Amino acid sequence: MGAEEHMADVTIVVATRDRADELRHSLTRHAAPVIVVDNASADGTPDVAEAAGARVLRLSGNLGGAARNAGVREAATRYVAFADDDSWWAPGALERAVEVLDAHPRTALLAARVLVGEEERLEPVSEEMARAPLGRPDGLPGPAVLGFLACSAIVRRDAYxxxxGFSEVLHFAGEEELLALDLAAAGWGLAYVPELVVHHHPSRSGxxxxxxxxxxxxxxxLTAWLRRPLPAVARTAAAALGTRDGRGxxxxxxxxxPRLARARRHLPPAVETARARLGA
Structure with missing residues (x-):
């Protein structure tokens, strides 16, 4: 299958808010069709995205990372790749991701290697994934993971x-873990594939x-409360007490x-065991 056929299988979804300048820089770098989901921006972000050729979904309020759900529902492709307004997939990465997912039908998510800034520093999360703390089970195209960076993941749309999708309660900042746990609980594999590369040039605005x-x-x-045993919740809470930001x-x-009182459910034992191995 050629590159054009592979690109017909992928849509890129970008959730954003008030990042018109960043989108002017990043949208021209995407090789696949892009859906921009705008979280009620006030700076002309949707107009910039439309001018760059993206399909734009304008939300009436700010859903944070959960805005990606609207983009995934809108996509008609088998696979959806996520990017932030200040990130993009390296040339050839998405074509290769399609090949990997096609060859591993029980894998729902691939996490790419992230290079940060002009100097292309390796993102610490990518470095941690490369150490393979969960090993590399048979049938996965790389080390198993139970988390990822949303700006550098490609998912099987139906599994997502x-x-x-992403939780509206979590909104943003660490929203990825809950989705990763739920995919694993449903029997899907998640893998780090370092041959896939994403460039991230973090915005300094806001x-x-x-x-x-x-x-x-x-x-x-909240993720621990929603999915993990109470002793794990207690340990997570105790770890938060050591800093001012943690206590906040x-x-x-x-x-x-109170909004989550009835949303708690336990992970399958194998998934909880794997999550416990990762510690904090």
């Missing part, structure tokens, strides 16, 4: 939708590192719990 750390702690705690994230998680 069956798993429910960054608040402390707020992001607090949100990541919140979402880590813990308080935010407690406030969100």
């Amino acid at each position: 939708l069956d798993a429910g 960054r608040n590192p402390a707020a992001r750390r607090r949100r990541e702690v919140r979402n880590r705690l 994230g813990l308080a935010d998680a407690v406030r969100a719990l």
Whole structure:
């Protein structure tokens, strides 16, 4: 199958908000059709995306990372690759991803190797995945993972939708783990494939590192509450107490719990065992 046929199997989905300048730089670098899901931007982001040739879904409110769900539903291809407004897949990566997924029908998600900035530093999450803490089970095209960076993942569309996509409650910052756990719980494989490359040039606009750390702690705690045994939840909460941002994230998680009272369900034992091996 040639490159054009492979690209007919992939749609790129980008969820964004108020990042017109970043999209001007990144959208021209995509090799496959792009759906931009706009989280109620106020800076002309949707117009920039349309001018660049993307299909644009304009949301009336900010759903965070869960906005990607609308893009996946809109896509008509077997596979959907995610990108952020400041990232893009390297030439040839998506064609190769299609080949890998076609050859591994029980794999729902591939996590690519991420190179950061002009100097192309290896993203620490990619470095950790390469160490293969969960091993490389037979039938997977690379080391098994139970997490990923949304800007560098390609998914089997039907498996993603069956798993429910990204959580609206988690919104953004660490929203990937819950989806990874749910895919694994449904019997799907998830793998790190370093021959697939994504470039990420992080935007400097609207960054608040402390707020992001607090949100990541919140979402880590909520994910543990939703899927893991109570001792694991307690350990996750205890680990959050050591920093100011952690304590703030813990308080935010407690406030969100009433919305999730009936959403808790246990992972299959094998998935919980694998998650426990990863520690914090």
